[in-house]
Amino acid sequence: MRTLIRFIVSILPITAAVLVILQIYITNELVGAGKELRQIERTIAATQEANERLTARVASNSSLLTLRQKAEALGFVEPGRDQILTFTETLPVAFQPQP
């Protein structure tokens, strides 16, 4: 028991020294990581900006004004008043009379 206690007491300073060195090392590494953090944030911002631009482009390409222009370029025209056929629920067909 005494031997164990002496052993623990003897390695305590070494342990403390190791932990202090580890803390200094980790702190040093993390402190420098601020630069990397800024770089990552810049990348995120750039990706977000690209996303916003693409969203605006999709909205523009699917706008009714763009679709109308493209339709006109393809030769589509407005239907005349008499060109629209309307079907009621009952189709106007003649059925064979029931026997």
Next chain:
Amino acid sequence: MWRAWAVFGFLSLVFGLIIVRLFWWQVVRADQLRRQAASQYFIEFTLPATRGSIVSFDGSPLVMNQPAFLIFAEPRKIEDDKRVSREVASLLDREEKEIEELLTQPGRVWVPLARKVEASVAEQLESLNLSGIGFEKEPKRYYPEASTAAHLLGFVGSDVNGQDRGYFGLEGNFDRELRGQDGVLRLEKDAHGAPILIGEAQRIDPEDGRTLILSLDRVVQQTVEKRLLEGIKKYGAKEGSVIVLDPKNGTVLAMASFPNYDPGNFTKYDNALYKNPVVAGSYEPGSTFKVLVMAGALNEKLVTPTTTMEERGPVTVGEHTIRTWNNEYHGTITMMQVLEYSSNVGMVFVARQLGKEKLFSYLKAFGLGVPTGIDLEEETSPELRPDREWRDIDLATASFGQGIAVTPIQMVRAVAAFANGGWVMEPRVVKGIRDRRGKTVELKPRKVRQVISEATASIITEMMVAAVEKGEAKWAKPKGYRIAGKTGTAQIPVAGHYDEEKTIASFIGFAPADHPRFVMLVTLREPSSSPWGSETAAPLFFTIAHDLFAYWGISP
């Protein structure tokens, strides 16, 4: 002994002064020093909130954000003013001299050069690697449908502090919901300005603005705008507007006015164009108003569709003479025929049956004289004079819609009650609001009051159908459809009298009459081809109605 006391006194004085000085710096000036110190080892970023979008009922964006930048200069970092001015001016499309003046202003550390510059232009400028030129994100509003529904949407400008603020329309009315709340990020920084990861950090996330989901149908909106523009050109009108509502819930399906403006470039237009004439412009409705007066008399059972009156000539009211619009008189006519012939003399008869008090109470019940409560910023209402101030001539002229002013939204909302069992609804443009997490709050339709009974609504509907079938505009009606409507031709008051030639031509109606899908009002100001509503506004109404029937698959 006295020497000891003198030394003691001197030392006490010195220590006292030191303590006072310490108190001054550590207590009185503590906050200021703390802030100064914090500014050296703390860096603070505003995390701007993204302004919310506005989308149509099917989710298609009408207003959204696009990346843009504030371009600024730090004159002390610029070596060659002339070269930088030249490069910047050519890309920003500005005068070189103007930029050079900004850069060479004495004592300036930071100078804004241009705001909300599109990302493509900013990229070109950035690629030049000009020292002393910086960029800050400043999103800009983008309108994928260009100036469609401009009056309804409003625009985003700057307030006195240079912050984005919505003006007019939805941008103005819902500015707080759209703006959101900016966030803040405070970080400890090192000597190079880079954030220290293990240092102190405080973050308040931004709350992005909410998205407005409208009841507006962009197909209906663009159809209405296209036809309205064609109509204004065809009939030589100075201005025109159309509003389409769903009568069952009061939601706006389309709202258009011309001339309008481009909300993306609003500064290039006269600011008189910013106000939406449908909710902020008043006019005398003319004969379209007759249906409201007739509905009131029917509801009070003072007249029925078959009640007769003698239309043998003009009617005298005090020192005034009221004639029909075409000076034709048909003898014994029914109330149905009063609307078919649009007889002013017939309407004076109806108004006299109703009386000032009852007519006034119906006009108030239909919502005249007060704003409708529609969710657009600039809505106003012309005043409705109290009935005790009405003379006999006022009762007479009000019966055919002259001497009384309304806004288009008030007029269409009142007539919409006929298509909704007599219930007046609160008109709405926004049907839901969605936050950034996707949670949507739906705004329920609001019934205001029942003005006339369901039976009366049915009767007046049939009378309006007959007015369309047999009235002056019957030639333009789409075949096979039952449309309830009324034409209107109102003289315009100018400097205390009515102009002989200038009119506001209008048509109001709903269709299909039996199961109304929409109620619509068309107004044209000063049409030059013909002053009459039956020859201008009515055919335009029927043209738009024809398009709407096809779009919604409504068969005859």
